[in-house]
Amino acid sequence: MPRPSRESYGDQKPPYSYISLTAMAIWSSPERMLPLSEIYRFITDRFPYYRRNTQRWQNSLRHNLSFNDCFVKVPRRPDRPGKGAYWTLHPQAFDMFENGSLLRRRKRFKLQKGEKDNLNAELAALASFNRAFLARQAGAPPPPPVLPTATMYTPPMCQQLSPEPAELPEVATITMLPRERPRRAFTIDALLEPEPPRSPPSPTMPRLAIPMPSPYMLAAQRYHAELLQVAAHVLRPCYIPPPPLPVA
């Protein structure tokens, strides 16, 4: 008897919500972020059910992406042009599913107004950063970056990776840490397997408080570090442009 696997759904509708399917796709990617088209592809590759009626479910999925706070739209990095942004999971939404099971969701993930504002401020900063990058590449003088006035501070992610250049503009960052480590391996196969028996509910179950950067944070760290390296040149007050790059 074949063990139940992701293939065994065949043409049947898999028991996962769009939120689960999308989270699955995002988790499965090396950078923990994907453009919309890749999310579609992940789903149709694995679940034949979704190879039909694509208009219908893709509309629903897009609705889920922008409606739910657990998904974050990250501006596409300027060196990877293309259509649409990258989608990732909010760091705090990482433990959205009980025990890491995609079949059991905790209560709906909703950001508070302030949290949402902060996040939007950071994403706006990132976007304007990208614009500056592109303007610089196009040979135009870089426009003054439009940075949020509310919270200006140094991204801790850059401190980790490289010493902080003093003259860099400060960029808002995501301050949240994951609430708790997932208790189940975040591999697609592990997530698609039937759930392990739940441990008996213990009122004194210890809560791990280890601050653990989510994959999203790690990817964002790399991304920011790369951008800031460029920015360190672009935005230096007495910036002397390097010789133009050889045209390929």
Added chain:
DNA sequence: AATTGTTTATGCGAAC
């Protein structure tokens, strides 16, 4: 023009 993203509305089943 096609794709991507946002928003509003409605209905259904389960949980509270």
Added chain:
DNA sequence: GTTCGCATAAACAATT
């Protein structure tokens, strides 16, 4: 009986 999570439809804006 109300609330919550989810699916679906649809209108529309923005982006490429």
